[in-house]
Amino acid sequence: MNVKVNGWLFAGAFALGLLLVNLSNIPVNSQGRAVIKIDGSSTVYPITEAVAEEFQNKKRGAVQVTVGISGTGGGFKKFCSDNEAVKTDISNASRPIKDSEKKMCADAGVKYMEIPVAYDAITVVVSKDNPLTDITTAELKKMWEPAATNKITKWNQVNSSWPDVPLKLYGPGADSGTFDYFTDEVIGNSGDSRTDYTPSEDDNVLVQGVANDKQALAYFGYTYYEENKNKLKALKIDGVAPSSQTVSDGTYTPLSRPIFIYVNLDAVKSNSAVKEFVEYYLDSAPKLVKEVRSIPRTDYQAHKQKLAQAIR
Template sequence: MSKKNINRSVVTFVAGVTLAATLASCSGSDTKPSTPSATSPAATTTTAAKEPAKEPAKAPSNLSGNITIDGSNTVAPISKAVAEDFAKSNPGVKVPVGSSGTGGGFKKFCSGDIDISGASRPIKAKEAEDCKAKNVDFVELPVAVDGLTIIVNKENTWAKCLTVPELKTLWSPDSEGKVTTWDQVRPEFPKETIALFGRGADSGTFDYFTEAVNGKSKAIRKDYQPTEDSNIIVKGVQGGKGASGFLGVAYFEENAKTLNAVEVDGGKGCVAPTTDNITSGKYSPLSRPLFIYVSKKALARPEVKAYIDFYLTSTKLVKEVGYVNLPADALTKVVARFKAENVGSTFMDAPAGVSVSELMAKDLK
């Protein structure tokens, strides 16, 4: 899964150019004060107040080492953004972030090959058994909430809202080779040829979507275009009037000018994948938590503990990347679980659409 790329270096560059221009404009003794714009504060005749003294930059820490992360590339952009900010005060710690998919990440994690596994779905019972067999105890930490978004081509003016049964008509294994035009999904829709794009079988997004829509993980028609790269889904749906696909909300928001998001009726009316609806669980059954799983053995290393502590307090980065922050009560429980290093899962085998706060209150298993 490739993720939304936060081009933070561009922001830094622009800020640098702006600062340079400002210094240059102030360098001459005959320079006249500029006239304030309509959006700037009104000019005054009094001497400008001095800026408050800035806090001195924190000295770099003495921490060092390598922290290995792999797994979901839905989660990877958050982990990369956190790693980038973490490195500013911890230059001796290297945090490479891979993105081999949720399933691929758990294989490496449960073999003891990596410290942290990103996941866009909860760990499965078989994966937990594999971890146990290798003596890999893990701490399960939700870090954000995502809304799986149904996207259609910008010229699709008919599929503004779909019910879960209609989504199943589109994506069910029984529809393979049979449901090929939109009027078969709903009679009043046009007879436009359907082209479907979605995540591949190694993706946690795929597992969650198929379970939520088709009632069984990995159950899906085979005549769609699978990929581990959500950008390919975007391009595919952009390329045909009758095209549709599913991906994380961050990818839709990044391409909202060229795609439409379909509202989903989970039984209580049409609901759009907005921040409020995703956080509250109203966008059901397609709102889901995103996770990192941390090896308890790795947590014994100070650099790993410092990174996770930094991760759980970097809520602004979650929003920057395009995801939704955990509700405050849920985040408090996540931080408490991390500090206590409580191992096990409360999300494994949980039905789609249950809130993070509710699942955090359950007993670990």
């Protein structure tokens, strides 16, 4: 027998399998593989990408998982879209969903479940060559608040004991959940930030910008610091260094936080590949979160049970 899907013609036993997949409403690509679409936070990306790689290996090529990095806000724009061409099944998020995004999902008929997958410590970093070891939240505010734009341009303008050299700043873009969280906790209002810095949704760009410049400073997720600690220095915040221990015991404040995936419940119900992937995610998280040097939780199975109840 022959089966045509999206303009591609398949024959024989493979065509029969493909037909069964299509009859079950599971999206497939041109090779007949079930597709799971994920986008969003760069902070959550290393965890989800690690799960995706292992899951695809387990499925032996029967499932394709795509994981993009458009930032938490950019991810929700796709997740809550009513355009099937761009809509995602899962959204990585380094902050909770905003009211405006909830409305966008409601308007598009997207029902979802929030699942915390790890803890993160937003990490403020400088080059290994920079002598600084500590910074206060007050100094961070003076450095990053909107009033600093084109005015606070040297290190000694933040603290008079620091050198009289240019201050070069790197940070997440405005679509980033890390940007939202940092500005909320440090500046006092989410989204308020100086604009004359180098932004990127790709944390690796921020890493490279600081690693090679003694006068630079950046902030991003803890995993990216851990992966690059041979060329970066994490600053203590109000005397406390970021670590799994200080996040767990609550002493690393105010920049520790939970991070999430948001799951489209209709996709879980209609696409067995999505359901299996999310279950695999929660089963594998204790090991894989540690492997990517993030900070694991202890309640994965409880959320797996909540998911099962939500899709009944």
